[in-house]
Amino acid sequence: MTEFGKQLTAIETPIPGLVVYELPVHGDSRGWFKENWQREKMTTLGLPDFGPVQNNISFNDAAGTTRGIHAEPWDKWVSVATGRIFGAWVDLRDGPTFGAVFTTELDPSRAIFVPRGVGNSYQTLEADTAYTYLVNDHWSPNASYSFLNLADETVAIDWPIPLTNAEISAKDLAHPRLADVTPIAPRKILVLGASGQLGSALREEFAGAGHVEFATRADLDLADPAIATARRWRDYGAIVNAAAYTAVDLAETADGRRDAWAANVTGVATLARLATENGLTLVHISSDYVFDGTLDRPYREDDPICPLGVYGQTKAAGDAIVSTVPRHYIVRTSWVIGEGKNFVRTMASLAERGIDPAVVDDQIGRLTFTADIAHGIRHLLDTKAPAGTYNITSSGDAMSWAEVARAVFSFTGNDPTRVTGVSTEDYFGTATGPVAPRPRNSVLDLARITGTGFAPSDGRASLLEYLGTPRD
Structure with missing residues (x-):
């Protein structure tokens, strides 16, 4: 259940630049309301003024729907509209923290800022779950992406719903292990x-x-x-x-x-x-x-x-x-x-x-x-x-x-x-x-x-x- 009345708070993670945000959600018998993106408050708290240019929504019918670990050449702000998700993030940037892992659950009262080059994956924990993400670049076939296999033994993500019982695309199942991943180079x-x-x-x-x-x-x-x-x-x-x-x-x-x-x-x-x-x-x-x-x-x-x-x-x-x-x-x-x-x-x-x-x-x-x-x-x-x-x-x-x-x-x-x-x-x-x-x-x-x-x-x-x- 979504927790109401939180203070807007930033929580650092072991992956540099990956930050979880507790969001104030205001609810009553009619439902709830939150400010999903509030530039002034969030940048004051330390969120980079990353200049989003696109807002995407991912809707998932069933619990256990699992999206592959993708690292894109842009920053993104991910938050939940309905339901709950388990998120797994792996640093795929070239550098000393390559391979670092962080996992947590997100609901409408928690969001996360994902910096460029950090692989991100989401597994729905409830049916009819939808999450949104703001990104600061448009998709391009000429951009550089990296992918990691969901079952990689090195990062050893403890998925709440075992991958054998999850809904996963064939493409995501074929992604490489960490040893074969091409790191995302710095800007x-x-x-x-x-x-x-x-x-x-x-x-x-x-x-x-x-x-x-x-x-x-x-x-x-x-x-x-x-x-x-x-x-x-x-x-x-x-x-x-x-x-x-x-x-x-x-x-x-x-x-x-x-x-x-x-x-x-x-x-x-x-x-x-x-x-x-x-x-x-x-x-x-x-x-x-x-x-x-x-x-x-x-x-x-x-x-x-x-x-x-x-x-x-x-x-x-x-x-x-x-x-x-x-x-x-x-x-x-x-x-x-x-x-x-x-x-x-x-x-x-x-x-x-x-x-x-x-x-x-x-x-x-x-x-x-x-x-x-x-x-x-x-x-x-x-x-x-x-x-x-x-x-x-x-x-x-x-x-x-x-x-x-x-x-x-x-x-x-x-x-x-x-x-x-x-x-x-x-x-x-x-x-x-x-x-x-x-x-x-x-x-x-x-x-x-x-x-x-x-x-x-x-x-x-x-x-x-x-x-x-x-x-x-």
């Missing part, structure tokens, strides 16, 4: 901008992770009208947008302005739409250039944006678009150093060639090594940190560009006094092309990202390691 991660500095660091960070894919513009053109069907997006869990237009000075020209807006805004809008429609996490790289640099303290994530130039304006616009995606991380960085041509390599080359540079000394910030950004992105995804904006730079004292240059000279065994500090105005005073305005203060506050348990590397130590040379 894929797609990294865009795979050939850039950050893309290279992400390749190293995710080396050996078969569920991470890398794409260049040649592989996936965001301007393609068919982008929505270019891939089966529901098989992905996250898109990391490591692609961007970053030529800050060239962005001040007519052609550069057009290209910057196309890459940093129009392309980002396409990704935001894909992520929202398919329930993906969108990771987007932002910049200190969204600020004007006039504060006398490090910039926090919630400080008002005030970009000075075209590049900063496009990055700010892209940030605003990404912030509308329900699952998003905006990773704000400054002074990025990775593989290829960059400020540190230029200074090291000048030092080696005996050239004494004049370097700007009235802009301050922290270097951000691409390895730190890649570590931070993986940390956010792995820990499922709250959505939002996170500053990620190297840690340690802020420095001017001139001080960074002197550190490079010193760490490569050269005299740091060979570096002369100059103002921004003097440095760019003889420029023959367009010059973008730069924020004078690019220091970003790291309290939010460190509060998630992430520890950025020390900037000076990372610089020494990057140069690959011992200090004198």
Whole structure:
């Protein structure tokens, strides 16, 4: 008999993400009523906001009707409308809990959230039993499914009605034993901008992770009208947008302005739409250039944006678009150093060639090594940190560009006094092309990202390691 008057309660199970929910059912002489799915209350309690797109009903005439153990590539919310069922769940996801089992009875006052890749099976305990399930994807012949035999000896499910007396389809009887099951792989991660500095660091960070894919513009053109069907997006869990237009000075020209807006805004809008429609996490790289640099303290994530130039304006616009995606991380960085041509390599080359540079000394910030950004992105995804904006730079004292240059000279065994500090105005005073305005203060506050348990590397130590040379 259905129990009335329960409090809405979540009960964890031994299978990660598989959660039983006690449901309030209100009844009287006329029957009963319950809220089968109440987004606000249930997500507050911890149920993932999984975005159901379809509601199915399974009606069963006789007790003992047993549905096979099926693992689908979507999440589902299962609850009983009439009668009682015995449920058996087996983790068929690739990972350390593969083969873990949980069983329980469900009636109208109990429901369960079944995460993607967990095999689920139901045996009716009463005649005329009906149960419903909400799912967050449509069935597709191109999706990946896994199945387990109901009688598998390894998981050894203790069915209340023996399988020899149960009503089972021939197809379900033919499913493989656990040793022959193909595990459900994790949702894929797609990294865009795979050939850039950050893309290279992400390749190293995710080396050996078969569920991470890398794409260049040649592989996936965001301007393609068919982008929505270019891939089966529901098989992905996250898109990391490591692609961007970053030529800050060239962005001040007519052609550069057009290209910057196309890459940093129009392309980002396409990704935001894909992520929202398919329930993906969108990771987007932002910049200190969204600020004007006039504060006398490090910039926090919630400080008002005030970009000075075209590049900063496009990055700010892209940030605003990404912030509308329900699952998003905006990773704000400054002074990025990775593989290829960059400020540190230029200074090291000048030092080696005996050239004494004049370097700007009235802009301050922290270097951000691409390895730190890649570590931070993986940390956010792995820990499922709250959505939002996170500053990620190297840690340690802020420095001017001139001080960074002197550190490079010193760490490569050269005299740091060979570096002369100059103002921004003097440095760019003889420029023959367009010059973008730069924020004078690019220091970003790291309290939010460190509060998630992430520890950025020390900037000076990372610089020494990057140069690959011992200090004198």
